[in-house]
Amino acid sequence: MKRELFDIPEGVIYLDGNSLGAPPKHVAERVQDVVRRQWGERLIRSWSEGWWEAPQRIGDRVGRLLGAAAGQVVVGDSTSVNVFKALMGAVKDTERTEIVCDESTFPTDGYIAQSVASLTGLKIRAARPSSLELTEDTAVVLLNHVDYRTGELQDMRALTEQAHAAGAQVVWDLCHSAGVLPIELDALGVDFAVGCTYKFLNGGPGSPAFIYVPHARQASFENPLSGWNGHREPFGMRPSYEPDPGIVRARVGTPDILSMLALDAALDVWDDVDLAELRERGLALTALFRERVQELTDLEVITPERRGNQISVRCPDARAVMDELIARGVIGDHRPPDVLRFGFAPLYVTDEDAVTAAEVLAEIIR
Numbered sequence: 001m002k003r004e005l006f007d008i009p010e011g012v013i014y015l016d017g018n019s020l021g022a023p024p025k026h027v028a029e030r031v032q033d034v035v036r037r038q039w040g041e042r043l044i045r046s047w048s049e050g051w052w053e054a055p056q057r058i059g060d061r062v063g064r065l066l067g068a069a070a071g072q073v074v075v076g077d078s079t080s081v082n083v084f085k086a087l088m089g090a091v092k093d094t095e096r097t098e099i100v101c102d103e104s105t106f107p108t109d110g111y112i113a114q115s116v117a118s119l120t121g122l123k124i125r126a127a128r129p130s131s132l133e134l135t136e137d138t139a140v141v142l143l144n145h146v147d148y149r150t151g152e153l154q155d156m157r158a159l160t161e162q163a164h165a166a167g168a169q170v171v172w173d174l175c176h177s178a179g180v181l182p183i184e185l186d187a188l189g190v191d192f193a194v195g196c197t198y199k200f201l202n203g204g205p206g207s208p209a210f211i212y213v214p215h216a217r218q219a220s221f222e223n224p225l226s227g228w229n230g231h232r233e234p235f236g237m238r239p240s241y242e243p244d245p246g247i248v249r250a251r252v253g254t255p256d257i258l259s260m261l262a263l264d265a266a267l268d269v270w271d272d273v274d275l276a277e278l279r280e281r282g283l284a285l286t287a288l289f290r291e292r293v294q295e296l297t298d299l300e301v302i303t304p305e306r307r308g309n310q311i312s313v314r315c316p317d318a319r320a321v322m323d324e325l326i327a328r329g330v331i332g333d334h335r336p337p338d339v340l341r342f343g344f345a346p347l348y349v350t351d352e353d354a355v356t357a358a359e360v361l362a363e364i365i366r
């Protein structure tokens with residue numbers, strides 16, 4: 001628990017860290033340093049004083065939270081763009097004919113998969129993670145580790161093994177699990193993973209996403225967006241594209257340094273976090289909230305036992321109820337048509353927050 005390190009207004013119970021994490025207090029000062037000193041005083045020199053390598057350096061910091069050894073994660077672009085890179089990389093040169101996509105995926109992943117299908121001629125098949133029915137036609141499976149609507153956590157080990165047993169590759173979207181629980185990308189032999197940093201990692205609105213391409217796949221990974229940042233010699237200004245041999249080939253264009261260095265600062269709070277302990281706290285907080293909601297209301301909790309740091313509740317008039325919760329200082333969100341979502345970031349949400357939020361919800365429902 002590191003609540004004192006975060007800027008959360010007095011009187012607010014913040015349960016939307018699964019959408020936009022709260023800012024660690026020191027980030028504002030660090031961003032000022034980036035603007036005033038690194039940009040204002042050092043000017044162009046800052047590119048060779050750390051800015052250029054920032055996507056790999058910060059990628060390694062994120063990788064530590066994902067069970068990825070150094071040199072396999074790079075930070076940049078959005079999750080949507082990284083889904084595109086990963087899927088195109090996975091289906092390159094395949095003889096197989098289908099992309100299997102989590103039926104309840106966050107929409108952008110499905111939209112991007114459609115683009116990949118129409119560019120490559122593969123077909124999309126939507127399937128539930130519990131019944132993927134992979135065949136020798138399946139080239140790649142695109143899965144969300146935690147469902148954005150229900151908070152359900154998928155079994156990464158079993159589903160990765162299932163994909164590999166069918167000779168398919170797997171792309172995991174970790175948007176709702178990075179910073180929630182220990183993840184073992186290297187140990188599980190995951191092919192590709194992507195995710196955002198503005199939720200539980202507190203990187204700030206629109207902070208850059210990440211992509212994981214393991215060492216074993218880097219030489220054959222063809223980034224469909226062959227921008228100059230991924231070139232083996234970006235300042236050689238060569239007419240033809242030759243990718244960097246390593247993870248740098250997953251980069252595209254000039255990184256958004258202000259956002260990226262805000263994320264870098266935010267990651268300081270993660271340096272000494274034990275993810276196993278954090279996971280215990282996340283489970284305890286979500287269990288407490290779920291129990292109190294079930295005691296005090298007859299609303300249906302749709303989050304299953306196997307979950308991330310989120311509890312979702314089915315509720316008629318979800319929008320109006322959430323507006324009222326927010327008016328009373330409990331900030332969560334809702335997803336149409338009838339789901340209230342409450343995210344529990346264990347770094348700054350307390351047991352008392354969980355209990356009070358359930359009580360306020362019950363008062364409103366009554």
Ligand SMILES: Cc1ncc(COP(=O)(O)O)c(C=O)c1O
Nearest residue numbers: 078079080106108148173175196
């Ligand atoms: C599972 C998942 N994937 C992707 C995204 C968004 O991707 P982007 O950062 O490209 O907007 C979200 C955003 O909430 C998400 O929950």
